[in-house]
Amino acid sequence: xNSIPKKMRGVYLTGNGGFEKLEYxxxxxxxxxxxxxxxxxxxxxxxxxxxxxTRIGWYSKSVKSETSAGGxxxxxxxxxxxxxxxxxxMEFPRIQGADGCGTIVAVGEGVSQDRLGERIxxxxxxxxxxxxxxxxxxxxxxxxxxxxxxxxxxxxxxxFVINSNLSDKELATFPCxxxxxxxxxxxxxxxxxxxxxxxxxxxxxxxxxVQLVKARSGKVIAVxxxxxxERVKSYGADEIIFRGDSxxxxxxx
Numbered sequence: 249x250n251s252i253p254k255k256m257r258g259v260y261l262t263g264n265g266g267f268e269k270l271e272y273x274x275x276x277x278x279x280x281x282x283x284x285x286x287x288x289x290x291x292x293x294x295x296x297x298x299x300x301x302t303r304i305g306w307y308s309k310s311v312k313s314e315t316s317a318g319g320x321x322x323x324x325x326x327x328x329x330x331x332x333x334x335x336x337x338m339e340f341p342r343i344q345g346a347d348g349c350g351t352i353v354a355v356g357e358g359v360s361q362d363r364l365g366e367r368i369x370x371x372x373x374x375x376x377x378x379x380x381x382x383x384x385x386x387x388x389x390x391x392x393x394x395x396x397x398x399x400x401x402x403x404x405x406x407x408f409v410i411n412s413n414l415s416d417k418e419l420a421t422f423p424c425x426x427x428x429x430x431x432x433x434x435x436x437x438x439x440x441x442x443x444x445x446x447x448x449x450x451x452x453x454x455x456x457x458v459q460l461v462k463a464r465s466g467k468v469i470a471v472x473x474x475x476x477x478e479r480v481k482s483y484g485a486d487e488i489i490f491r492g493d494s495x496x497x498x499x500x501x
Contacts, residue, residue, distance in 0.1 A: 256398040256399050257276070257398050260343065261302075263340055264331045266322045279399060280356075281356035283356050285356040286368075288353070288407065289351050290395050298346045301315055305323060307334075308323075333390045334387075363404065369420075370388055370395065425455075439464060446471065448472070
């Protein structure tokens with residue numbers, strides 16, 4: 249296995265705001281895995297709305313606009329105190345990146361050396377010890393550094409072995425969107441022959457929902473724009489409703 253460098257390339261988020269808050273660096277210290285952690289050489293990272301929302305502070309209670317309104321330049325509202333996914337103040341600089349695929353190259357105390365060389369996916373939403381508030385969690389790349397760098401540390405229990413012919417780039421798109429979709433499906437108990445309406449079926453979570461419902465032998469009625477019909481059908485949708493149309497009127501024709 250190749251030696252681990254002391255410095256790495258990555259992108260710092262230096263504050264909440266627009267693209268100007270992203271800073272490409274070549275001198276970031278490679279992190280050292282602590283007890284219970286693994287060091288992952290990132291093969292590929294994906295970007296999704298969670299990363300954008302975190303950067304612009306959209307999760308702040310002071311922001312009432314849609315995400316797209318601040319995607320490029322951020323918001324005029326003060327989001328400093330509660331702009332993170334948890335509604336807390338962000339710590340800067342932060343390496344973002346909720347999604348990632350890579351290989352374990354070092355482990356901390358208490359983690360088996362057998363994990364070295366494993367190809368893994370990192371869970372995006374990670375459970376933490378419960379408190380008086382019940383089960384708590386963080387988002388990788390929001391409350392801790394993520395995958396927008398050459399290396400990242402992750403709790404060993406949140407790094408899952410993956411055996412797949414898909415490339416790192418393809419696999420990196422799975423954790424956040426498919427994890428969210430799987431949680432929704434699990435909570436409502438979707439099973440064989442159930443009919444599920446999926447809005448926004450051409451998006452990240454929506455497309456994952458279509459495929460995961462079909463994997464359970466359910467039926468999908470998908471809502472999408474007219475220009476996305478063929479894409480959504482390719483995911484396995486049984487019926488399509490154009491965004492803005494009425495399903496009742498459609499079936500009555």
